[in-house]
Amino acid sequence: MNNNSSKSLMAFLPFAVIFLLCIFLLFWVKGIYNDMVVSDEQVKTAWSQVENQYQRRLDLIPNLVNVVKGYAKHEKETLEAVINARAKATSTTIDPSNMTAGMLSQYQSAQGQLGGNLARLMAVVEKYPDLKADQRFRDLQVQLEGTENRIAVERKRFNETAQNYNTFLRSFPNNILAGLFGCEPKAYFSADSGANHAPTVDFN
Amino acid sequence: MPSLSCFTKKQFSIYLLALVICVFIPINAHAAYTVKSVPNVQIQDAHNFVSNPDGILSAETVYNINKLLVELRQKTGIEIAIVALDKLATDDPRGFATELLNKWGVGQKGKDNGLLILLVTAKEQRSVVFETGYGLEGDLPDVSCYRIQQDYMLPPMREGDYSTGMLHGVAATAVHLAKAAGVTLEYAPGYLPNQTDQSANQAFHAPERSPNLALPMHELDETEGLPGTYAMPARPAPVDSYDDDAVPPWLVLAYVVGFVVVLCAIFFIRKKLTTFTCPKCGHKTPNQPVRNVLKMPTYSRTGLAELISTCAGCGYSTRRTCVIPRRQRSSSGGGSSGGGFSSGGSGSSGGSFGGGSSGGGGSISRF
Numbered sequence: 001m002n003n004n005s006s007k008s009l010m011a012f013l014p015f016a017v018i019f020l021l022c023i024f025l026l027f028w029v030k031g032i033y034n035d036m037v038v039s040d041e042q043v044k045t046a047w048s049q050v051e052n053q054y055q056r057r058l059d060l061i062p063n064l065v066n067v068v069k070g071y072a073k074h075e076k077e078t079l080e081a082v083i084n085a086r087a088k089a090t091s092t093t094i095d096p097s098n099m100t101a102g103m104l105s106q107y108q109s110a111q112g113q114l115g116g117n118l119a120r121l122m123a124v125v126e127k128y129p130d131l132k133a134d135q136r137f138r139d140l141q142v143q144l145e146g147t148e149n150r151i152a153v154e155r156k157r158f159n160e161t162a163q164n165y166n167t168f169l170r171s172f173p174n175n176i177l178a179g180l181f182g183c184e185p186k187a188y189f190s191a192d193s194g195a196n197h198a199p200t201v202d203f204n
Numbered sequence: 205m206p207s208l209s210c211f212t213k214k215q216f217s218i219y220l221l222a223l224v225i226c227v228f229i230p231i232n233a234h235a236a237y238t239v240k241s242v243p244n245v246q247i248q249d250a251h252n253f254v255s256n257p258d259g260i261l262s263a264e265t266v267y268n269i270n271k272l273l274v275e276l277r278q279k280t281g282i283e284i285a286i287v288a289l290d291k292l293a294t295d296d297p298r299g300f301a302t303e304l305l306n307k308w309g310v311g312q313k314g315k316d317n318g319l320l321i322l323l324v325t326a327k328e329q330r331s332v333v334f335e336t337g338y339g340l341e342g343d344l345p346d347v348s349c350y351r352i353q354q355d356y357m358l359p360p361m362r363e364g365d366y367s368t369g370m371l372h373g374v375a376a377t378a379v380h381l382a383k384a385a386g387v388t389l390e391y392a393p394g395y396l397p398n399q400t401d402q403s404a405n406q407a408f409h410a411p412e413r414s415p416n417l418a419l420p421m422h423e424l425d426e427t428e429g430l431p432g433t434y435a436m437p438a439r440p441a442p443v444d445s446y447d448d449d450a451v452p453p454w455l456v457l458a459y460v461v462g463f464v465v466v467l468c469a470i471f472f473i474r475k476k477l478t479t480f481t482c483p484k485c486g487h488k489t490p491n492q493p494v495r496n497v498l499k500m501p502t503y504s505r506t507g508l509a510e511l512i513s514t515c516a517g518c519g520y521s522t523r524r525t526c527v528i529p530r531r532q533r534s535s536s537g538g539g540s541s542g543g544g545f546s547s548g549g550s551g552s553s554g555g556s557f558g559g560g561s562s563g564g565g566g567s568i569s570r571f
Binding site: 053139143146149151152 | 298299302345346347349350563564565566567568
């Protein structure tokens with residue numbers, strides 16, 4: 001009697017082991033997948049913050065163009081360049097869920113071009129002391145400078161969040177699962193060349 | 205037998221190390237600051253919001269600023285941190301201020317109602333920076349920050365009077381924020397430059413309005429309630445006594461060499477003190493005296509112990525008595541609180557900022 005029952009138990013043993021292994025695997029995969037989701041959402045949030053600040057800059061530009069027009073009618077070229085660059089930047093959007101490095105660099109360069117044109121506009125404004133003294137212009141300049149700073153901060157935070165995500169994705173054993181789920185590493189913002197920053201104007 | 209004080213080896217090493225460190229750390233008052241090296245004075249003293257390690261602001265100014273900032277925090281929950289430094293290790297004061305605010309967590313967590321005011325006085329970096337937490341960006345937008353800097357802070361600061369400029373700027377900011385929160389402050393209005401419609405009883409400094417204003421008058425329509433601009437009477441330019449930061453390389457070498465020499469000396473002396481030369485056979489034993497306590501020390505009198513050193517070579521042992529110091533009551537004055545910046549705040553306990561954050565809002569005025 002004893003022999004029979006112990007034999008049947010022994011027969012079950014491999015199945016039990018496999019079953020337990022499957023349970024363990026399930027929980028392990030669940031943990032990693034959920035962590036990836038959390039990290040991915042953080043990247044999306046950070047991205048939307050970046051977009052917000054770039055949008056803020058886009059919103060400031062029409063006012064800026066109007067004020068400059070009032071004093072510097074002959075600088076048509078520079079003003080039009082800014083307007084066109086703004087239109088281009090507005091139309092370049094990214095869906096964060098399928099953001100590739102190429103798309104990000106496109107976005108960054110569109111915004112960077114706008115930044116470059118703004119810088120040129122500011123350089124041109126130097127010739128018009130009346131414009132420089134205009135209260136509205138000075139306010140816009142302050143707002144632009146604040147916006148540039150916010151953009152810089154959010155880009156930095158986006159890069160940090162993306163780095164967390166990528167590191168998590170690429171470390172062992174998560175990288176095996178990442179391939180299975182089709183998770184792609186996120187792209188980073190690269191450093192801007194100096195020409196893309198609006199210069200600070202010294203009001204002394 | 206002469207009575208020695210019972211220095212244990214450990215005590216000896218600690219005292220010596222402390223001495224060496226004190227001698228060899230070059231105290232450079234005008235070192236360039238990184239975000240990490242700015243002292244967070246709030247930790248030592250909950251009523252101190254002004255980090256002034258280079259002594260740029262006068263003690264009276266610091267006191268007054270703290271007085272009005274404590275009231276502001278009490279009545280509105282808004283935290284303002286003031287930092288006045290000579291020189292930054294970075295050329296980006298704006299980014300520095302953003303990092304600093306977020307590192308210290310100025311402002312209440314969740315509300316993010318913190319403000320950091322950074323003043324840098326080194327010639328190439330001279331500027332005032334406001335960094336606003338997310339929660340203050342509505343009441344204190346970039347333009348308002350800029351106006352406060354230009355109208356209240358820069359005029360005296362251009363002449364070198366950083367204390368007055370900072371006091372006026374902080375007062376103006378506090379008044380502005382209190383108004384937005386629907387609260388009245390007792391101290392802050394007294395520190396504004398013009399006392400025409402405020403209760404002038406607590407006036408700290410009320411300069412005459414000079415008829416020849418050097419600054420263009422702008423309308424402060426968006427920041428109503430703040431008095432207009434004023435011009436300071438001309439003052440002699442301050443002597444630029446801050447040398448360039450470069451430490452000559454030979455000095456660095458001398459310090460390093462000196463440090464190494466002293467370290468070697470310590471080891472040598474220690475070795476000497478801790479080897480026991482047997483008077484009988486001359487054998488040198490590493491000294492591990494057995495310590496017997498003959499009399500326990502109490503709070504009122506010292507104790508007595510004997511040290512028995514035994515030679516490993518011939519077994520000869522000598523006996524020495526030493527004095528054990530009196531026991532100390534631990535509450536008397538207390539040891540160092542670990543920091544070097546205790547403001548002597550009589551009985552004020554440490555505090556901390558609320559854990560707020562910012563996104564880069566604010567403005568900078570270079571001058």
